[in-house]
Amino acid sequence: PSRFKAKLITVAKSIKKLAQDDPRRIIHSLKVGLALTLVSLLYYVRPLYDGFGVSGMWAVLTVVVVFEFTVGQTLSRGLNRSFATFSACALGIGAKHLASLSGEKGEPIILGILVFLLAAASTFTRFFPKIKARYDYGILIFILTFSMISVSGSRVEDLLEMSYQRLSTILIGGAICIIVSIFVCPNWAGQDLHKLVASNIHKLATYLEEFGGEYYQNCSENEEEGCGGRDVSKNDKSFLQGYKSVLNSKNTEESLANFARWEPAHGRFRLRHPWKQYLKIGALARQCAYKIESLNVYIGTSDTKVSPEFHGTIQEVCMKMSSESGKALKELASAINTMSDDPFSSANAYVESSKTAANELKIALESASLNNVDIQAILPSATVASTLIEIVSCVEKISEAVH
């Protein structure tokens, strides 16, 4: 029992953490409960119940499968489901009528062939990447409704009634979802995308701001040992790990951008907000993260001895490059956050000063006296320096894309 208790406490803790990480999760759960309870009321309002009969369950079903975390996704599923049901009902009744012309024996054969062809063709269209991104669910519902209507074995008049009931209950269910999703503490996919991109850039900025201090502090502290000789394990420095989540952010960003396109104007976002621009900025941020990944190798490695002499020559300017580009990114992140469309004066200033630092580095390298220096000893510093130069140009690109 004490073991059981321990397990229970672990579960309770993980629930608490999940809720604290994003309190909207709790609100979303309550919203789903609310929408379902609302749709259940349909059953208890007698006139409605008598009108819809068994089909009332389609409304329940619709709420469960359509209600999603973001408004955009809910809208996308709701609209997909409604249009797909409508067109499939129309086509299904047409197919039924066509098949019934060929007599009682031919009907099932013709219907079977039609179902086979339509299902195979629709399934194939789901492989088109663009269609999959936006209409996957609609096609699924289309196949489903078409087969249900055409094989149901009823007469055409009954089918009309059945289609009407299915469509109207789905519309009711979809409407409840969309209303609850928009008007009760909405989670906008667009806003999520906006925040995600800004926070990714902010993470890169934090890394770059800390990198200079982290990497060169080691050098000045234990100069006799060379640089990067500190024993602190990398994992202790959580601020240096933040950028890792940027590396694999592509899928999240793309799906959020997809859902954002379905959303109506809200808050500071107009209807035709340039969501594609976020994907562009996101891609550039990932490029920058790849470069940081190769920088990160040099923190905490102590297997190579680094020439302090050479190091001293470029330390100051490298630290400046790193911290200035970090500051530029931080300004860009907050510019995205506040959506200020001014000429980003402060961000631009930082970009400029990081570019100046990069040029200074180039000059310092040219003028550095390198008589009888062990190349192997300067290799790590040289690599760090050239990676930093690349990061500076990457930050400049991000700044242009944000602008």
Place this chain on the structure above:
Amino acid sequence: PSRFKAKLITVAKSIKKLAQDDPRRIIHSLKVGLALTLVSLLYYVRPLYDGFGVSGMWAVLTVVVVFEFTVGQTLSRGLNRSFATFSACALGIGAKHLASLSGEKGEPIILGILVFLLAAASTFTRFFPKIKARYDYGILIFILTFSMISVSGSRVEDLLEMSYQRLSTILIGGAICIIVSIFVCPNWAGQDLHKLVASNIHKLATYLEEFGGEYYQNCSENEEEGCGGRDVSKNDKSFLQGYKSVLNSKNTEESLANFARWEPAHGRFRLRHPWKQYLKIGALARQCAYKIESLNVYIGTSDTKVSPEFHGTIQEVCMKMSSESGKALKELASAINTMSDDPFSSANAYVESSKTAANELKIALESASLNNVDIQAILPSATVASTLIEIVSCVEKISEAVH
């Protein structure tokens, strides 16, 4: 009309390309058609139809939503749906019985509260990453069935009948899906994962094998211009772009590994095949791809003049490192493909020789005379060299993980 014709041709071409890229897509589409036609037959077999009545449509619905591209995903959805329906029916009938004890007026209120609580709690559990990965669909169906059963307004006896029909039709639909999916040209998620990981490593190998030639050939051809001075646009070299798809392979690999776990033993894969190992190899391959990404910057850039003198010193050994580690990866990829469990003698030999080359490089760097050399001029070569050293150690890790 000529415009319409042109558009039609474009669509036809993209369909052809989609089918040629992966012919299994066509087979999958036909399989979905087959499964749907099979389940439709239920309606035409009179005794069955009379037995199931309207519920027969649940079988159609099940086939459409359960049938997925890979066997693992189909099994996962089918089993999730069956177990969720079973437990939700049981709980729903229990809830209905409980509520009916409190009289006609209290019943809807108690049921409403129960539906609200269960829906909210279940929705919240869907946020747990582990549960989301494996049981997301099951929880959805659980909420759906529970609300449908408990608000349906029928008596308990009718509910038993309804649950029995729903469960049995879902089992029939699920069974048809699983049978068609396994016995008609199966697409195993495990096999896909296996091939994906092997082909990713193969792509990295191709890049590394070509890199040396590509980068240093430029130097020897136009020695007076320094290295990397060729004007050929990067996009012409498709073999140098293959590694890019490895950068974002994480999500695909993870979902395939998830589905693979549901699959029975097939072909060369036992039941408890170590799928997690593939994720580990995949993560290492991504690490290696990040490093290649930073190498790739140096191909085709012509803005920095590189010292040919220094370049010559390390060219041979760098080319050797690159090509040997490329060969090692190629051997590893084919070892994964053939699942040969021998000591990977050839791969190991290549790994060893690339390590030797890395050591030679270190020695060459130490002994290189560097009097009055412009550091900026050697910076690109130095960075390439140190990145190659990292790649060699990364390849060694991959080799250990494959072993």
